[in-house]
Amino acid sequence: MCISITKINCDEEENTVQVLGRPNSVNVQKVMWCLAELGLKADRYDVGGAFGGNDRPDYLLQNPNGKIPTLIDGDYVLWESNAIVRYLCDKSRSGSWYPDNAQKRGHANQWMDWYQTTLHRPMTTLFWQLVRTEPQLQDQGEINAAIAECSAYWAILDQHLEQRRYILGAHITMADIPLGCAAYRWHRMVFDRPDLPALKAWWTLISERSDYQKHVMLPLT
């Protein structure tokens, strides 16, 4: 494939996957954090946002949505961040990341899909309003509605985590990745947050991981 965009951390080794996507995208962060936890080598290319490139014909050949991230693993191309996380954990079978039975995988997929279909939308509204909109142009009504909606959803996870260390229980799994990335934004953005102690305890545990710090705990931009 022809890629003429800036390549980051290139080590030119075989078995190195390529990730197309800018580092401040929550969906790219899921993939980069996952790869690092699994001990897999990756070259990341700056695509999307201010870097552009995702509307180019060679990019659209790989991902017709023109969205990031896209994963390239040899001849294999995959898009949709949660699908990429599942693929990597399944392929690697490293540690506890890919649950070892169908019922546990069902629950992991449930929480991953819940994030993507339910919490991601109001979190994106809140993020765009608080981080990517000039203060004088922010819509306080939209912010308040997004905080209320997000708070109700995070409270569901908070209650679930009251009896658990990680989302599936004692061990960290792929279920913790999408919600873990979103939890950084939730706790780092500046607004009047509700007190959700079990959620905070889980996020604090995840925040201690060096790969999470490196790939997710970046300046909010």
Ligand SMILES: N[C@@H](CCC(=O)N[C@@H](CS)C(=O)NCC(=O)O)C(=O)O
């Ligand atoms: N459901 C897709 C969503 C992909 C998506 O919307 N990515 C955003 C960045 S988070 C994007 O490509 N935005 C356009 C851009 O960055 O130029 C996934 O999870 O991969």
